[in-house]
Amino acid sequence: MKVTLKIFRYNPETDKKPHYDRFVVEAEATDRILDLLESIKNYQDGTLSYRRSCAHGICGSDAMRINGVNRLACKALVKDVGNKVTVEPILGLPVEKDLIVDMEPFFDHYRSVMPYFVGGEENPKKEQMQSPEDRERFDDTTKCILCAACTTSCPSFWASGEYIGPSAMVNAHRFIFDSRDQAAAERLKILNDQYGVYRCHTIFNCTDACPREIQITKAIGELKKAIVTARLD
């Protein structure tokens, strides 16, 4: 089958403003959108720029807007998106070139929530044990691959780049609800801010966009409740 791709193009060195280019690619229904982008880059236009790394839905490099929905290009199949495909960069972050955005504001928010384990003792003599039930408590939020599909699908983030965003909160949740971690109160204090949990208006775009199917709005809801009740249920 022939697939027509309408791709967002912007070269800061030559273009005053972005435009769209159309490409027609021969493809199978089971091909991924990333395969089509590779085909265009290899055989039609070598200047087409996008991020990709593992190409298997693990590294989170190739999040983009495909037919208006944030998806990983390596997980979106032609049969799921149809034979007319519009590909654009994710929204809310500055475009550097074509489908590549500046991820630094996103990672700044990620770093702001202390996304690392804070243990009790400095040099513990033995490993810290955790029951399967306690591990299960934060299992869902361990799956995040930092692709930014959630944060850049959120209207609150589009409205204000200062909003910490769903992804940072998912990663905060992963440590806050870890029974071994000692910095939950500190992280909740960071999130208890006008640009923290309160900017989430339960729109659910993030949950729909997540390629790992993390229940993001639920995680944010649990953080809101933890802040209000000062308890980690």
Place this chain on the structure above:
Amino acid sequence: MLAWILHRITGLGMIVFVSLHVISSFFTQEMGSDWAIAINTVYESIYFQFFIVFCVLYHGINGIRIIILDLWPRMLQYQKEMTWLQWLVFVPIYGLTIFIMIQKLITGG
């Protein structure tokens, strides 16, 4: 996202209605001006009434759904089911209200 957008639109709809009502009441009482009465006829029209009933009912029922989700975060994973339930509550109430309004309009009650 549709529920979130509709929540904003219906909120704005209620602000428009209340503002028009306050402005028209004020000018009618103070000056008895014709255009104040004209504003009155805008929100008293049956189409505006259909719209405002939609706004009040949708905003209220959607608000209850959001409050439930905020109080019991576990329900957040059933958000799609909650949204369908919301429409299931909304449609009969709105339908019945519109039916009664049209019936009164026809019978002049």
